[in-house]
Amino acid sequence: MIAFLRGELVAVQRGDRSSVTLNVNGVGYRLMVPQRLLQQMPAIGDTVQVFTHLAVRETEMVLYGFESSAERDLFTELIKVSGVGPALGVALLNTLNLEELVRAVVTENVRMLSLTPGVGKKTAQRLVLELKTRLSTWRQEADVPVAAAGGPPSSIYGEVEMALLALGYSPSQAVKALQAVGQQQGDRLGQSVEDWLRTAIAYLSQESV
Incomplete structure (x- = not known):
């Protein structure tokens, strides 16, 4: 397995099939990547390191690239789920970042x-069913947070977030917003979805000023 590639960035392709091309010791490698990774790319000609997963199909081999080894490992877990292929795995990482995605599964x-295009309720339920236990253990080993410290109680967290x-x-x-509000006023807000929501909106409104 190719764990990572480090080389000169020679091309960036944006759009539905976003990719980057690296020149590694004279060999050009094209990697399919989540769109959010493109925002982290340096200028063409600069050196970049990308963590990789090689997907082998009947007719081709495709390299996928990620910002970190943790994101790459999460992608590997996602595509083990029945009905979730590499394209849908990338789509999940386009919609939610690593911490958000792990938290959504574990909670x-x-x-x-x-919220991810192509992920219906049944697929989402299957992700939870097949990955919750594995990701609960994995995120502890990888030190990936799954909840905002001081946020709403777990019983209402998802409702407020949605x-x-x-x-x-x-x-x-x-x-x-939920982390900040929880640290400042969590004890006062208690179990009230309405109070958490109203206070979080007020916080975000101040942030945008």
Whole structure:
């Protein structure tokens, strides 16, 4: 297995099939990558290191590239799930970052997983069923957080988070707001979804000013 490649960035392709091409000791490697990785790419001609997974199909071999070994390992776990191929694995990582995706599986947040195009309720439930135990152990070993410290109680976390997403906030914004609000006012807000939601929106409104 090719664990990673380090070489000169010679091409970047954006769009539905985003990819980068690296020149490694005179050999050009094209890697299919999540779109969010393109935002981390240096200028053409600079040296970059990308962690890789080689997918072998009947008619071709495809290299997939990731920002970190943890993201690569999560992708490997995703594509072990029945009905989840490499394309859908990349789509999941395009929609949710590593921490958000692991948290959604471990906390059984089917609605969060279903935000990914192509992932319906049944696929999301299968991801939870097949990965929850494995990812609970893996994220501890890889030191991947799954909950915002000081956020809402686990019994209402998913409901508050999904309400923020329905209002148009990104997963990252929702997590940041809930963490900040929890640290500042968590004891006062208790189990009230409405209070958590209202306070989180107020926090995000101040952040945008």
